[in-house]
Amino acid sequence: MREASLTDPKRVLGELDRAWRQAGVRTADRRRMAAEVGPDLRAAAEDGRDPRALLTPDLETFARRVAEAGGVGRTQPHYAAVEVGAVAGGVLALVVGAVSAVFLNRALSALVDLDRDRDYSVAGPVLVFGGMAALALLGCLFGIHLALRGRSAARPTLWRAALLLPPTAGAAVAAAVAYGRSTDYSDEPAVVLTECGIILLACAASVFAARRWALSTPDDEADLPAVYERSVS
Amino acid sequence: MHHPIADGERHSQFLRGALDICLLALLEQSPSHAYELADRFAERGLVGIGYGTLYPLVTRMRRLGLIEEHREASPAGPPRKVFRPSPAGRQALASWSAQWLASTAVVRSLLIDTGALAPPPEETPCVKRP
Numbered sequence: 222m223r224e225a226s227l228t229d230p231k232r233v234l235g236e237l238d239r240a241w242r243q244a245g246v247r248t249a250d251r252r253r254m255a256a257e258v259g260p261d262l263r264a265a266a267e268d269g270r271d272p273r274a275l276l277t278p279d280l281e282t283f284a285r286r287v288a289e290a291g292g293v294g295r296t297q298p299h300y301a302a303v304e305v306g307a308v309a310g311g312v313l314a315l316v317v318g319a320v321s322a323v324f325l326n327r328a329l330s331a332l333v334d335l336d337r338d339r340d341y342s343v344a345g346p347v348l349v350f351g352g353m354a355a356l357a358l359l360g361c362l363f364g365i366h367l368a369l370r371g372r373s374a375a376r377p378t379l380w381r382a383a384l385l386l387p388p389t390a391g392a393a394v395a396a397a398v399a400y401g402r403s404t405d406y407s408d409e410p411a412v413v414l415t416e417c418g419i420i421l422l423a424c425a426a427s428v429f430a431a432r433r434w435a436l437s438t439p440d441d442e443a444d445l446p447a448v449y450e451r452s453v454s
Numbered sequence: 455m456h457h458p459i460a461d462g463e464r465h466s467q468f469l470r471g472a473l474d475i476c477l478l479a480l481l482e483q484s485p486s487h488a489y490e491l492a493d494r495f496a497e498r499g500l501v502g503i504g505y506g507t508l509y510p511l512v513t514r515m516r517r518l519g520l521i522e523e524h525r526e527a528s529p530a531g532p533p534r535k536v537f538r539p540s541p542a543g544r545q546a547l548a549s550w551s552a553q554w555l556a557s558t559a560v561v562r563s564l565l566i567d568t569g570a571l572a573p574p575p576e577e578t579p580c581v582k583r584p
Contacts, residue, residue, distance in 0.1 A: 277505065292517055
């Protein structure tokens with residue numbers, strides 16, 4: 222027979238849910254854990270035990286330990302680190318690419334003498350600029366990888382950035398070219414800076430979206446450490 | 455000198471090192487849900503291991519692939535989720551049990567050799583080095 226002083230299991234579950242919400246646990250994970258703990262609380266009540274007393278040492282600590290043990294606690298987004306890594310990696314790779322293109326151009330010019338009266342395919346310049354863009358993308362992704370090393374949702378962020386960056390950068394370059402055309406392709410510093418800013422802002426927004434998208438999806442089991450830690454909390 | 459509080463902490467430290475092995479062993483013997491596990495520990499003389507310790511431990515070991523879950527029909531109410539060791543968990547149990555035996559044998563031998571622990575009547579104590 223249940224004692225009058227016993228806490229209702231539903232009320233305890235409600236408090237647990239509040240504690241998990243405060244710990245940043247996502248809705249799906251809260252529901253899953255509640256579905257597991259709920260029957261145990263009801264079983265305790267049916268055995269004449271206080272369900273709240275089951276959650277040692279206290280409800281808040283229990284909620285936190287379960288969230289940590291399940292790897293579903295609050296995840297630090299590290300947006301600033303991701304953006305800095307992406308921009309630094311992308312810009313550095315672009316500079317390396319540009320310098321390499323200049324040296325390559327000089328070397329090839331010394332080797333090959335092109336006929337100035339002839340029209341040549343644009344494939345060459347397209348290949349060069351495409352290569353630089355690809356290099357910038359790889360540099361961006363490498364920068365994200367370094368920034369998120371050892372942190373949660375690193376791999377999902379990388380995959381989503383690899384998916385979002387190319388079309389975003391392409392659209393941003395087209396927008397920058399359109400802007401440049403509107404100024405008759407002026408080489409004024411303000412115009413050039415604006416064109417660079419358009420591309421930079423678009424790519425930064427894309428990286429932010431990739432990180433947010435990665436954090437909003439369930440944990441990737443492949444990110445768990447391979448070695449089991451023997452320590453028990 | 456007897457320190458009751460310190461003894462309680464020592465006891466907890468000892469248990470902490472073997473809790474995961476004992477958990478896997480009990481689940482291997484008979485799959486059960488977390489609520490039942492606390493009583494099973496107490497029946498074996500390991501008192502003080504509450505649901506508040508066991509459920510987070512089960513959660514962590516499941517996350518690391520050492521424990522798997524399956525639904526079991528309940529006599530009253532909807533099916534309950536019960537836990538049992540996974541193949542990786544069984545491997546870990548065998549390995550850690552051997553480690554535990556080896557470690558405790560070394561400690562026991564040291565305690566007997568140094569006279570801190572009296573040997574069982576059937577054992578002959580080692581000859582002490584000068």
